[in-house]
Amino acid sequence: xxxxxxxxxxxxAISKVIDEVDTHDIKTFRFTFLNEExxxxxxxxxxxxxxxxxxxxGESPIGIASSPxxxxxxxxxVQRAGTIVPGLVTAALxxxxxxxxxxxxxxxxxxxxxxxxxxxxxVVVGGGFAFTTLRSLINxxxxxxxxxxxxxxxxxxxxxxxxxxxxxxxxxxxxxxxDIKTVITVDKxxxxxxRRQGFVPAVCREVAPSxxxxxxxxxxxxxxxxxxxxxxxxxxxxxxxxxxxxxxRMKCGIGKCGRCNVGxxxxxxxxxxxxxxxxxxxxxxx
Amino acid sequence: xxxxxxxxxxxxxAAALMEKGTLVxxxxxxxxxxxxxxxxxxxxxxxxxxxxISPKSAFFPQVEDFVQYQTGKSILEAAPVELNLKPxxxxxxxxxxxxxxxxxxxxxxxxxxxxxxxxxxxxxxIIFGFAFDMNEVADAAEFYHTLGIxxxxxxxxxxxxxxxxxxxxxxxxxxxxxxxxxxxSFLIDASADEIKYFDDYIAKGHDYKTRYTCVDTEAIxxxxxAIFDNADFWTKISDACLSCGVCTFVCPTCYCFDICDETLFxxxxxxxxxxxxxxxxxxxxxxxxNPRTKVYQRLRQKVCHKYSYHIRKYGVISCVGCGRCxxxxxVNIDIFSIVEEAVKAKWYKRL
Numbered sequence: 291x292x293x294x295x296x297x298x299x300x301x302x303a304i305s306k307v308i309d310e311v312d313t314h315d316i317k318t319f320r321f322t323f324l325n326e327e328x329x330x331x332x333x334x335x336x337x338x339x340x341x342x343x344x345x346x347x348g349e350s351p352i353g354i355a356s357s358p359x360x361x362x363x364x365x366x367x368v369q370r371a372g373t374i375v376p377g378l379v380t381a382a383l384x385x386x387x388x389x390x391x392x393x394x395x396x397x398x399x400x401x402x403x404x405x406x407x408x409x410x411x412x413v414v415v416g417g418g419f420a421f422t423t424l425r426s427l428i429n430x431x432x433x434x435x436x437x438x439x440x441x442x443x444x445x446x447x448x449x450x451x452x453x454x455x456x457x458x459x460x461x462x463x464x465x466x467x468x469d470i471k472t473v474i475t476v477d478k479x480x481x482x483x484x485r486r487q488g489f490v491p492a493v494c495r496e497v498a499p500s501x502x503x504x505x506x507x508x509x510x511x512x513x514x515x516x517x518x519x520x521x522x523x524x525x526x527x528x529x530x531x532x533x534x535x536x537x538x539r540m541k542c543g544i545g546k547c548g549r550c551n552v553g554x555x556x557x558x559x560x561x562x563x564x565x566x567x568x569x570x571x572x573x574x575x576x
Numbered sequence: 577x578x579x580x581x582x583x584x585x586x587x588x589x590a591a592a593l594m595e596k597g598t599l600v601x602x603x604x605x606x607x608x609x610x611x612x613x614x615x616x617x618x619x620x621x622x623x624x625x626x627x628x629i630s631p632k633s634a635f636f637p638q639v640e641d642f643v644q645y646q647t648g649k650s651i652l653e654a655a656p657v658e659l660n661l662k663p664x665x666x667x668x669x670x671x672x673x674x675x676x677x678x679x680x681x682x683x684x685x686x687x688x689x690x691x692x693x694x695x696x697x698x699x700x701x702i703i704f705g706f707a708f709d710m711n712e713v714a715d716a717a718e719f720y721h722t723l724g725i726x727x728x729x730x731x732x733x734x735x736x737x738x739x740x741x742x743x744x745x746x747x748x749x750x751x752x753x754x755x756x757x758x759x760x761s762f763l764i765d766a767s768a769d770e771i772k773y774f775d776d777y778i779a780k781g782h783d784y785k786t787r788y789t790c791v792d793t794e795a796i797x798x799x800x801x802a803i804f805d806n807a808d809f810w811t812k813i814s815d816a817c818l819s820c821g822v823c824t825f826v827c828p829t830c831y832c833f834d835i836c837d838e839t840l841f842x843x844x845x846x847x848x849x850x851x852x853x854x855x856x857x858x859x860x861x862x863x864x865x866n867p868r869t870k871v872y873q874r875l876r877q878k879v880c881h882k883y884s885y886h887i888r889k890y891g892v893i894s895c896v897g898c899g900r901c902x903x904x905x906x907v908n909i910d911i912f913s914i915v916e917e918a919v920k921a922k923w924y925k926r927l
Contacts, residue, residue, distance in 0.1 A: 291642075291656045291657065291658055291659060291692060291693075294692065295656065295692050296689050296691075296692075297642050297692075297835070297848075298642065298643065298656050299651070301650075301651045301652055324652065345643070345645035345647065345651060345654055345837060345844060345846060346645065346647040346837050346839045346844050347837060348835075348836065348837055349835065350862070371862035371863070372862075374863070374864030375860060375861070375862050375863075375864055377862050380862070391650050391651050391652070392651060393651050393654075537861065537863075538859065538861070538867070539858075539859050539860060539861045539862075541833070541834055541835045541851075542833075542835065544688065544689040545688050545689065546683070546684065546688075546689070546691055546831070546833075547832060547833045547834070547835065547848075547851070548831055548832035548833070548851075548853070548881075549832065549851075549858065549859065551877075551881070551885060553880075553884075553885055553888070554884070554885035554886070554887075554888035554889045555889075559688055559689075573801070573804045573805075573880075574805075575804075575867055575868070575873070575877070576867045
C-alpha cells in the first residue's frame with residue numbers, strides 16, 4: 291500500500307529553521323526530501339499546500355512558502371496554534387530542531403493561476419501571517435526566468451507591529467529592486483519604526499493601483515479582507531480579477547474526506563485559490 | 577444463466593463461498609440484521625428486510641488502518657498496513673444499497689485522486705444483489721422509488737438473486753459473476769417457469785411503490801440552493817436534532833472520514849475512521865473559527881450535500897432512499913419530508 295498511496299507521507303528532514311517574528315510563534319521550516327525520487331516528483335506552483343505529518347500527532351495543511359524556482363528544498367511558514375484549539379502538529383513541529391524528520395503529503399490543491407496572471411500587472415496584498423503563499427508567488431514572479439512574463443508588480447504588505455512582519459530580509463531586498471514596488475505598513479509602529487503606519491485597506495486606497503490589465507491577489511485575516519475588498523471595488527477591479535485563498539479544516543487534502551466543502555466545492559481539491567466571482571456563486575458557509 | 581438452490585441449502589452455498597474467500601452476509605443479531613463476515617455457514621440468513629448498518633463498510637470500513645508507527649522513532653521506520661485481501665463475496669445486498677456503491681465509486685475512484693483502499697476492496701469483491709420481497713408491504717421509511725431505483729434492479733450486482741418462497745434463484749449479471757457461478761456446480765438449472773418468474777419479478781420492480789415524490793436531479797439542486805439562506809426553514813426542520821450522527825453512520829452514501837493517530841505507549845496506528853458533518857468539531861479550525869456551530873447549519877450541510885452539492889459536483893443525488901436515516905433517527909427527522917418541504921418552501925414563507 292506504499293506506492294501511489296495518497297495517504298502515506300513522504301519522509302523529509304528539517305534543514306533550516308527561521309524564527310520569523312518577535313513573538314516566536316511563527317517559524318519558517320525548510321525541508322529536504324530523504325528520498326531523492328520524492329524531491330524530483332514534488333512539482334508545485336505558488337499557492338499550493340501540503341499536509342505536514344507527524345506520526346502520533348496528526349497532520350496539518352500548510353501553504354507552501356517557498357517558490358518552485360528555489361530548487362532542492364521546500365519551505366513552510368507555520369504558526370504555533372493552540373490558544374483556543376490545541377495545535378498538536380504545529381506545537382510538535384515548533385519544538386523540533388534542524389535534522390528532525392517528519393512526513394509530507396503533497397503538493398495539494400490548485401496554485402495561483404499563473405497562466406491567467408501572465409502578461410498582467412499584479413497587485414499582491416497581504417496581511418500578517420497570511421503572506422506565505424504570496425511570498426511564494428512574488429519570488430516566483432521575480433525570478434529571472436519569469437520576470438518578463440508579468441507586468442508591473444506591486445506588493446502591499448502589512449502587519450500589526452514591525453516585529454510581526456515575516457521575511458524581513460526578503461522585504462528589504464524587494465525594496466531595493468526597481469522591478470517591484472514594495473509598500474510595507476504596520477498598524478502601529480514602535481520607537482524604532484520610522485516608516486509607514488496604517489491599516490492595509492487605507493494603504494491600498496492611498497497606493498490606488500490601476501485596475502487596467504491588473505489582477506489583485508489578496509490574503510489576510512477576515513477583518514482585513516472585509517475592509518480591503520471595497521477599496522478594490524472602488525478602484526474598479528472586477529470580481530474575476532480579485533483572487534484569494536480560503537482556509538477550512540482539512541484532513542485528507544485530496545477531496546475525499548468530505549470536511550472542507552463550501553457548497554459543492556472542496557477547498558482542498560477545488561481550491562484553495564478562488565476568484566471573488568467564483569466565491570460569489572457559493573453559499574456563505576465558511 | 578439462471579440457477580437455483582433452496583433456502584435450506586444456503587449453508588452449502590455459504591460453505592462453497594467461504595472456501596474461495598471471505599463471505600460477508602446478513603446475520604440476525606439482537607437489534608436486527610447486519611452484514612458480518614461469516615464464520616459459521618448456518619449464520620447466513622436471507623429472511624430479512626434490510627440491515628441496520630449499510631453494506632458500505634465492506635469497501636469503506638468504519639476503521640481502516642493506514643500506517644503503524646512508533647513515537648520517538650524516525651518516520652522511516654513507520655510501516656504502511658497492507659490490505660492482503662482475499663476474494664470477498666458480499667451476499668444479499670438490496671438493490672438500493674447496490675446503487676449506493678455506484679454513487680460512492682464516482683467519489684472514491686471515478687474522479688480526482690483514486691482512493692486505493694476503496695478501489696482494492698471493490699476489485700476484490702463479488703456482489704450478490706438480492707431483490708426486495710415484493711409480497712411484503714414496503715417499509716414506511718423507504719423511498720428508493722423516488723430516486724428511480726426499483727425493488728429488483730440487478731444493475732451493479734455481479735450475481736442477482738430473487739427468492740420465491742423457499743427457492744433462491746441466482747442470475748449471472750457480469751463476467752466476474754459468471755466466472756464464480758460456473759464453479760458452483762451444486763446449483764441446479766432453473767426451469768422455464770422459474771426463468772419467466774424471475775424476469776417478470778425484475779420487470780415488476782419499478783411498479784412496487786415505496787414513498788414517492790417527484791424529484792428532478794437538476795431542479796432539486798436548485799431548490800436547495802434557493803433556500804440555503806432561509807434560516808427559518810432550516811431551524812424548524814432541525815429543531816429536534818440531537819447531532820448524534822446516527823443518520824450518517826447507517827447511511828450507505830455518507831463518506832466523511834477523519835484521519836487520526838492513536839498511540840498507546842509508544843506504539844501507534846494512523847487510521848481513518850468514519851466521521852460525520854453532524855458533529856460540532858467537524859469543521860472546527862485550529863484558529864478557533866468554526867463555520868458550522870449551529871445544529872441547523874450542520875443538518876443543512878448534510879441534506880444539501882446529498883441533494884445539491886453532490887449533484888453539482890458529480891451529477892447524481894447522493895441518496896438511495898434506503899430509509900435507514902429515518903428509521904434510526906431518535907427524534908424522527910425524515911430526509912424524505914425535508915426534500916418534500918424544500919420544494920414547497922418557495923411557496924410558503926414559513927413552514
